[in-house]
Amino acid sequence: MTPPPPLRPTGFLALLGVATALICAALYCVAFVAEPDAVLGIVQKIFYFHVASAIAMMLCLSSGSLLSLVDLVAPSERVDALARAAIETGLIFAVMVLTSGPLWARKSWGAWWTWEPRLTLTLMLLLLATAVTGIRAMAPDGTGRKIAAALASLAAPVAYLIHVAVQKWGGTHPMVLKGGGIQSPGMQWTFRIALLAIFSFAATLWTLRYRQRRLEQRLLNLQLEISAQTVRRSRDGGLT
Amino acid sequence: MTRLAAEAVGWAVEGRFVLVDVALALPAGSLNVLTGENGAGKSTLLDILAGARKPARGHVALDGVPLAEIAPAHLARRIARLDHTPGLYLELSALENLQLFHGLVQSPGAPLDAAALLERVGLAARDQRRPVRGFSRGMLQRTALARVLASGADVWLLDEPSTGLDRAGCALLADVLADVRARGATVLLATHDPALLPLADARLHLSHGRLVAAEVA
């Protein structure tokens, strides 16, 4: 058996560097470049990371769902690793959204939690993604991958319907205020940089998890190969 | 003519191979016995041969066609599997079970004399009509044997078929197996029962994850 080419960490390290630099830049901009909001004050600054995290979460989870579908149609270890890494990264950003969301809500709406449609959707997605991830651990050898992939691919269209439903539902609450718009050029630039910073951070986590899964899969294949050799040898030894 | 063939079949559980490089070729109209210590992978091999599990390596072919390319519906008609569960609905009677499973895999109108089949495995008429939940292990096994008979399959993969059977039941099993072999079916049974060994045309032995000896009895 020829060993597969080594998985070099070059790409990951480069991403890590870019993400670190961008996050520092974004923090600087949030602190010193963007003006405090005229109405909401300093708390509005959560917005930059909160919204960027929400977008990153949606991107990660929807690509995780799509990749799961691809893995279901044409199974491939690489796609499986990509899909799992995407969903797990999405989970991390869901937690970030659900942490920064209530902080924002407390100041702007006066309550830690409101059933604001987007927050509700994020909570539902967090619960769903956690359950789907948990199934893999509980399924007997190897079957969890297909089950999780099936549920993850179903989750995307359902998530859209949840979105529609909570939007209509939340629309009946008059307390949803429009606030925290970004008006000045300084705010806009800060938001763009924060967006890039969070995206590169997401890409870094995704790559990290993907590499880990690939290495795990390779280790397992190697272990299998050794196991096969051992079985063959013990049989040959047993006969002579 | 080779009916069922396995080539370089491997199966792993949690990173450890249970079966490695298993190759076998079962001719049509043959009765083969598979032996091996507990945990050697006999049941797993039968599952793989039946197409119920996809092997991690290698492939299985029925009449030269890889199982993966055969429609599952067709496979269900050709290969019958008897494992450690009876494969019966416990609330249904023996007759109802047979009719149900026959209906699931055979086209409508295919003849089935369920009562005669149950008679053949030694189930009295009054037992045929009561739910099998009340059956003893041996009676369940007899009913399961009738289910395999009713399926009309020509490849039989049986896992410890004599479990729970009394002496008369074992003789009946041997009789049924010899009968279907004579009619061209291919039988592979995993067993520890010495009474069934003399029937075999070939004996396969699983040891250390490999099919080590295939001696003709």
Next chain:
Amino acid sequence: MLLRLTWLLLQKDLRVAARSREVFGFMLLFALLCVVVFAFGFLREGEAAAAQVPGVLWVTLLFAGTVGLLRLFAAEEEGGTLHLAQRTLAGPHPLLLSKSLMQLIFSGVTTLLLLPVVLVFFDAALVQPAPVLAALALGLVGQAVLGALVAALLVHVRLREVLLPLVLYPLLAPLLIAGVRVTVLAQGNAPAETVDSWLGLMAGYDLVVLATAPWLHARVVEP
């Protein structure tokens, strides 16, 4: 052929259920118990009980449905017949379809018996019964098909009793939200278009589930 085999399996399920007398009675009893517990939990003096009807009704159906779903494949597991029922002439589709229908029959009958009880217990009246019945039908179909799918996928999974609701409830959220809204609106004289848009959402949900569930099921159960 699909329908013939589905009918064969459904007939079997009904027969098994009639003889074991297991699930259905418990489902109904459990639903009643839910209503009582919700009454203890939600009713307050000085507040109209009728306002709680939509929530109590739908959450009770969600919970009672789960009881049925957790036992949906019990007969297959007990007798070791799952692989036999999956491998029919029409593939695994008759199994999923028959299990969905079985669940639908149970939850449908439970609903029909439960609805008047809830209305009486909570002293409520439905100003517009038609949209509520439509919403119940759409909701139960979605729950039955999706529930049967999830139950089928989780059959061999450890802790499936816990995982089934964990997976199912978020997936059923649109139906629950829409069903409760329709029932709330139907208690008053809501404009028809608002009600219809919620019903449309439920119908769309059912379509998505009906279109994807058989394929996903077949994909997962094949070796």
